[in-house]
Amino acid sequence: SQTIHQWPATLVQPVGSPLSLECTVEGTSNPNLYWYRQAAGRGLQLLFYSVGIGQISSEVPQNLSASRPQDRQFILSSKKLLLSDSGFYLCAWSDYRGLGTEAFFGQGTRLTVV
Amino acid sequence: AQSVTQLDSHVSVSEGTPVLLRCNYSSSYSPSLFWYVQHPNKGLQLLLKYTSAATLVKGINGFEAEFKKSETSFHLTKPSAHMSDAAEYFCVVRNNAGNMLTFGGGTRLMVKP
Numbered sequence: 001s002q003t004i005h006q007w008p009a010t011l012v013q014p015v016g017s018p019l020s021l022e023c024t025v026e027g028t029s030n031p032n033l034y035w036y037r038q039a040a041g042r043g044l045q046l047l048f049y050s051v052g053i054g055q056i057s058s059e060v061p062q063n064l065s066a067s068r069p070q071d072r073q074f075i076l077s078s079k080k081l082l083l084s085d086s087g088f089y090l091c092a093w094s095d096y097r098g099l100g101t102e103a104f105f106g107q108g109t110r111l112t113v114v
Numbered sequence: 115a116q117s118v119t120q121l122d123s124h125v126s127v128s129e130g131t132p133v134l135l136r137c138n139y140s141s142s143y144s145p146s147l148f149w150y151v152q153h154p155n156k157g158l159q160l161l162l163k164y165t166s167a168a169t170l171v172k173g174i175n176g177f178e179a180e181f182k183k184s185e186t187s188f189h190l191t192k193p194s195a196h197m198s199d200a201a202e203y204f205c206v207v208r209n210n211a212g213n214m215l216t217f218g219g220g221t222r223l224m225v226k227p
Contacts, residue, residue: 006157034215043219044204090157094215102148103206103215105157 002027006091006106013113019064019078021109023091026072031093033074034103035066038088050074051096086113116141116209120218128226133177133192135221137205140186147188148206149179152220158204164188175199200225 006023013019025031035047046059048066056066063082067075074091089109095101121136139145146165150158162173169181179190188205205218 036217044217046215046217049214088155092158092215101146102160102163102208104160105150107157108155110155 002093002104004091004093004104004106006109008109009107010110011112013081013111015083015113016080019076019081019085019111021076021089021091021111023074023076023106024072025074025093028072028093028095030071030096032096033068034092034094035074035076036090036092038090038108040087044090048074048076081113083113086111116145116207116214116216118205118207118216118218120203120205120221122221123219124222124224126224126226127195129197130194133190133195133199133223135190135203135205135223137179137188137190137218138186139188139205139207141207141209143209146208147179147181148208149173149177149188149190150204150206152202152204154201161190161203195223195225197225197227199223 003026033050036044037047038044048056048058050056050068053068053071064078091106092103094103117140119138127133144166148163149161151161152158161177162171162179164171164181172178177192179188181188203221207216
């Protein structure tokens with residue numbers, strides 16, 4: 001069966017510090033991978049998605065970047081965090097064949113920038 | 115382009131009464147539609163999905179949703195609310211022409227004793 005791992009679960013970082021959140025998927029090949037952010041009291045905002053190694057699409061301009069160094073690994077990074085980067089970050093995967101398939105979510109990372 | 119509108123940001127019901135969470139979508143192609151539930155500080159769990167088969171879809175925890183193409187709606191219902199149903203619910207559309215998921219703004223369901 002497929003599983004998705006996202007870590008850390010919580011993170012408190014000072015403004016200006018770097019960020020690295022990691023997400024890995026097991027039990028599937030060539031998944032579509034997503035990073036979402038959920039600000040307090042708001043819906044989910046798609047940040048990045050990837051359909052293959054090294055292929056990253058950014059949905060919104062921001063202080064963040066994403067990388068996919070391996071087929072089932074998706075990393076969210078920042079060189080210098082801003083206060084506005086605080087939020088709940090969710091990684092997700094879906095089957096590359098697309099049609100009719102749902103996305104599966106990790107348990108999320110609560111990031112607080114202080 | 116596709117979009118999803120959840121008509122109510124908050125819904126409050128009493129335990130044992132019916133639940134209705136409304137969702138309207140727009141899509142250029144035949145969409146796949148999903149409802150997810152999110153409990154506080156947790157990831158999203160799939161409740162049910164519509165993928166062009168039966169228009170009435172049954173999901174987990176007694177929830178169901180009906181796809182109505184003429185109304186471009188996919189409302190989520192449950193006959194009798196339970197305290198454990200209190201959570202945030204997201205309606206999601208996936209365009210079958212691509213790999214994109216578009217989320218509604220979410221509906222927070224509160225269940226009163």
